[in-house]
Amino acid sequence: MEQHVRSDHPVLSLGLRKRLAPYLLSFPGGLWLLVFFLVPLVAILSVSLQTGNPIKGYALTWHFSEYVDAVRTYHAQFVRSFIYGSISTVLSLVLMYPIAYWIAFYGGRHKSTYLLLVLLPFFVSFLIRTLAWQFILADQGIVLGTLKSWHFLPQSLHVLSTPYAVVAGLTYNELPFMALPIYVALEKIDPSVIEAAADLYANRTQRFLRVILPLSSAGVYAGILLIFVTNTGDYVSASLLGGPSTTMIGNIIQTQYLENSNYPMASALSTILMAAMLIGMYLYARTFGTRSIEEFV
Amino acid sequence: MDAADRTEGHVSLRGLRKVFAEVVAVESLDLDVAPGEFFSLLGPSGCGKTTTLRMIGGFEEPTEGRVLLSGRDVTGLPPYRRDVNTVFQSYALFPHLDVFENVAFGLRRKKLPKDEIKRRVADALDLVALSGYERRKPSQLSGGQQQRVALARALVNSPQVLLLDEPLGALDLKIRKRMQLELKRIQEEVGITFLYVTHDQEEAMTMSDRLAVMRDGRVEQVGDPETVYEHPATEFVAGFLGASNLLTGEVKDRSSGLVAVALEGGSLAAIPEHRFNGTGARVKLGVRPEKITLQPPDDPVPPGANHVDGLLRMATFIGVGHQYEIEGPGGTPLRVYAQNVGTRRDFSPGDRVRLVWDPEHTFVVNDEEGVGDDEPR
Numbered sequence: 001m002e003q004h005v006r007s008d009h010p011v012l013s014l015g016l017r018k019r020l021a022p023y024l025l026s027f028p029g030g031l032w033l034l035v036f037f038l039v040p041l042v043a044i045l046s047v048s049l050q051t052g053n054p055i056k057g058y059a060l061t062w063h064f065s066e067y068v069d070a071v072r073t074y075h076a077q078f079v080r081s082f083i084y085g086s087i088s089t090v091l092s093l094v095l096m097y098p099i100a101y102w103i104a105f106y107g108g109r110h111k112s113t114y115l116l117l118v119l120l121p122f123f124v125s126f127l128i129r130t131l132a133w134q135f136i137l138a139d140q141g142i143v144l145g146t147l148k149s150w151h152f153l154p155q156s157l158h159v160l161s162t163p164y165a166v167v168a169g170l171t172y173n174e175l176p177f178m179a180l181p182i183y184v185a186l187e188k189i190d191p192s193v194i195e196a197a198a199d200l201y202a203n204r205t206q207r208f209l210r211v212i213l214p215l216s217s218a219g220v221y222a223g224i225l226l227i228f229v230t231n232t233g234d235y236v237s238a239s240l241l242g243g244p245s246t247t248m249i250g251n252i253i254q255t256q257y258l259e260n261s262n263y264p265m266a267s268a269l270s271t272i273l274m275a276a277m278l279i280g281m282y283l284y285a286r287t288f289g290t291r292s293i294e295e296f297v
Numbered sequence: 298m299d300a301a302d303r304t305e306g307h308v309s310l311r312g313l314r315k316v317f318a319e320v321v322a323v324e325s326l327d328l329d330v331a332p333g334e335f336f337s338l339l340g341p342s343g344c345g346k347t348t349t350l351r352m353i354g355g356f357e358e359p360t361e362g363r364v365l366l367s368g369r370d371v372t373g374l375p376p377y378r379r380d381v382n383t384v385f386q387s388y389a390l391f392p393h394l395d396v397f398e399n400v401a402f403g404l405r406r407k408k409l410p411k412d413e414i415k416r417r418v419a420d421a422l423d424l425v426a427l428s429g430y431e432r433r434k435p436s437q438l439s440g441g442q443q444q445r446v447a448l449a450r451a452l453v454n455s456p457q458v459l460l461l462d463e464p465l466g467a468l469d470l471k472i473r474k475r476m477q478l479e480l481k482r483i484q485e486e487v488g489i490t491f492l493y494v495t496h497d498q499e500e501a502m503t504m505s506d507r508l509a510v511m512r513d514g515r516v517e518q519v520g521d522p523e524t525v526y527e528h529p530a531t532e533f534v535a536g537f538l539g540a541s542n543l544l545t546g547e548v549k550d551r552s553s554g555l556v557a558v559a560l561e562g563g564s565l566a567a568i569p570e571h572r573f574n575g576t577g578a579r580v581k582l583g584v585r586p587e588k589i590t591l592q593p594p595d596d597p598v599p600p601g602a603n604h605v606d607g608l609l610r611m612a613t614f615i616g617v618g619h620q621y622e623i624e625g626p627g628g629t630p631l632r633v634y635a636q637n638v639g640t641r642r643d644f645s646p647g648d649r650v651r652l653v654w655d656p657e658h659t660f661v662v663n664d665e666e667g668v669g670d671d672e673p674r
Contacts, residue, residue, distance in 0.1 A: 195356055196389035198376040200403035200450070210402075214393045 048267035058263060066268035074252050074269065078276070081249040084163070085232030088170035089178075092227055093220065095171070096178040100219075101212075104186035111187075118179050126173060130240045133169050134160065137241065161243030169237035174230055178223035185219025186212070221288060229277055249273055304368040306332035306457045306490040308353060313362035315348050315514075322348040324514040326362070330458075330492060330507075335484050337493045337501040340511035341537070346494045347386075347462055349511075353492065354383045354460050367457050377406075382451035383460040386467070388443045390435040396422070396446050397431035403454040421453035424483060441472045448483070458490040465500065477503050498538045502526065510534045528572070532581060532662045541583045542631045543662070544605065548578050555656065558582060562626020566603040567656045581662045586634040588658040591621060591644060594651045604653045607631055609644050623650060 048066055052058035071078075103114045121129060136143050137159045147153045159165050189212065197211045213220075235250030242248075249269060257266035308330040315323040323345040330336040338346040351357040353364055355376035363372045371379050382403065391399050400421055404414045422428050425445035435443055444464060451459055464480075465473045481504045484491045495501050501508045502522040509519045510533075518530040529535035532543065546558040546566065555567040558580060566582060584603075598604045611622040618636045621644065625631040633652060644650055 190387065190389060192385045192387050192389035193391060195376070196383070196385055196391070196450075197402070198356075199354060199381075199383045200454070201377045201406035202402070203375075203377055206406060211391060211393075217393075 044267045044270055047263050048271050050264045052264075054261035066264045067272065070265060070268045070272055074249065077247055077249045077252050078272070080246070081232050081273075082276075082280075084167055084170060084238075084246075084248060085228050085234075087167050088174070088231045089224055089228045091167070091171040092175050092178040093224065096175055096223070097182055097220070100179045100182040100186055104183055104189075115180075115183065119176050122176055127236065129173065130169055130236055133165075133172070134240050137165055160241060161246065163242075163246050165241040166238050166246045166248075169241045170231045170234055173234075173237065174227045177226045177230070181222035181226070182216055182219040185216040189215050217288070225281065225284075229281070232277060233273060304332065307365075307367050308336075308458055308490060308492060309363075309365035309368075310349070310353070311363045311365065313349065313352060313364065314360045315345070315352060315357060316360045321514050323352070323359075326514075326516060328509060328516065328519070330490060332367075332490055333488050335481065335491045335493065335504055335506045337495055337505040337508040338511055339495055339498060339501040339508050339537070341496055344511040345514040346496075346511050348514075350383075350460050350462055350492065350494045353458070354381055355379045380456050381458045381460055382454050382456040383462065384444075384447045384451050384464045386463045388435075388447040388464075390443055390446055390450070392435055394434075395431065396427065396433050396435070396438070399435065399446055400450045400453050402450065407454070417453050418449075421449040424452065424486070425449045425479075440468055441476065444468060444476065448480075452483070452487060452489070455487075456489065458492055459484075461491060461493045463495055464493075465495075473500070480504060502538070510537060512537075527585075527658075528660050529583065529662060532583075535583050535660070535662055540586050540632050540634075542586060542589070542625075542629075544582045544584075544625065544629060546580055546582055548580060560605060560626065561629065562605060564603075564605050564626075566605075566659065567601070568659045568661060569656060572659065572661055577663075583660045583662055584654050584658055586620075586632040587636070589631075589633045589652045589654045591633055591635065591650050592653055594649045596651065598651070598653055601656065602653045603656055603659060604651055605631075606649065606651050609646055609648045609650050611646055612644060621650075623652065625652075 046060055047058070049060060049062050049064070050058040051061045051063050051065070099118065103111055103118075107114050135141055138144065139158055139160065140148075144153065144157065144159060148155055148157070193215070194207055194211060197207045202210060233250050235248060235254050238246050238248040238251050239254075253266050253269045253273075256262045256269065308328070310326050310328040313323055313326040313328075314321070326345075326349060328349075338349060340346050348357060352359050353366075355371070355374055355378070359372060363370055365371065366379060366381060376383075391402065394402070397418055400418045401414050404417060409417075418431075419428070422431065425448055427442060427445050427449065430438070430442065430446075435446065438446065444467075447464065461480075465476050468476060477500055480491075480493075484504075493501070493504065505522055507519065507521050508525060510517045510525060512533050518525055518534045525534060526538050529538060529541070535541040535543065544560050544566075546560040548556060549559050549565070550557040551570065551573070554570050556570055556573055558566050558568060560566050560582070568582065594606055605625055607623040607625040609621060610624050613620045613622075616637070618634055621633040621635070623631040623633060631652065
């Protein structure tokens, strides 16, 4: 059987084009990452090793003293950021798993409507939403003020400027990033697998713990990763909803960079934060991640 | 569990009915499956066979009626409270567990001792010839192997009844044929009641002790494969279980132990009285294609044989035999199958032929309209 393979590029053989395609496809994204990710990363690393002052300027001296200072001065904020990041991650998991579960298994024809509802707050700017929280949580604001005037709450109660407000803000802001990957993982589960578990004497709880949860672990893993990284480095919630006692490392970096113009310190803090999170994520991936991801390939 | 209990493994369906959003899937179904029997529910897609199976498994709640397992009413019990296990059409293996853990799943839920689980899983994998695959993941197995894991996973629990929902449907023909025999062997070995759902009449006949042919949510006929094939009760059953030739006729005389029926086109056919179930004057007679002998129209008909004449339209050689398409009286299409035993007489398209068969091989179905278009595969 003879067939003519029509080609617009007779110079390139089909095999060569097939081999080149993936490179060509990843070229724009790769270039983007190179220019806007790799270059700034190297710049930050080099700035963190500079010394000087804002007036005379900074020069690369390869001194690691900023790192020592950074840890000595701001370890409390580092620890706090990791604690807030962890708590808000766990909270969003606890809040969003049931919603994702419900949409995936009971959403019926309206699945996409429900997903849209989960995403709806995201059509409003993140800054505006946090400001709205500030308004809502204010001591004499619309919610607390009203409840206090009805004597449901004591006058002395404050929410704003407490860790609760910051963690609540962090949790709220990233909720869909937890819901979506979990939903996708749950949605992929073949319903007959759950029926098979019921057939094999698993009650509701066992079906969830032995089948549904393990099969959605890749989504949980992705959600945790996304939210923990974003929230640990966040500074907006702490600056709008928090007070002096809730300062996170993101706030310190912001102050050092924008207000004090202490670029080496800001860069060193950023580098430490990044390194700490990479190590944390690596350990997390080694313990839970690789296994659950491997199962799906 | 009492081993001496005679009803162990008995399935009884009483007035079972299932309606899905005003669509009737199963209608007034009564069925009894004997302990240790290989029983098939056979029918085209949408006939209600899978729904019936799912009601026995506990995955669907009947709208009306009762399901009895070993004499005990289990209607309304969830699947995990029923002593039945299912082999799903899609196998439904747990993708996150290896073969061993898949098979051990039910035993672990029953909280059996570790040693016993290990021993029983090993036995079950041995039964389906998959020893040595314990640590494989389902995704690393072929379709046939996954199917056998699904079977082992259900059988390892020694249920009273095993439900199989088209378990071989996704396999290719060669493996399917082998698995049919394998399933039959396993069923005889373990002695558990097998309730098997299929749309493949050959598969059902190969394996079943008895089968029920279903259509539109109702059972058309129940019997052993031979009876259902040789004496189909309805035109639908006749058409679903292989090819059949149907001739309309009118009852002329039923006095002498043989009923005489005047066929369209003038010839008279005789049918043994006991084959007759209807009382109406108009009947449809059926003959299976392999029961008919072709001969030249001028040759004498053997004494006592039935015959009709027709025009040969097409002759096809299919290796093991010849298949003839004939235009019968009144244009009725008829089919004759002659085995290739080397003594074939040559017939060519256009020849006038005479179709001859034994009255014993004639069956009678009720004359009904608009059925039999569900071609069996």
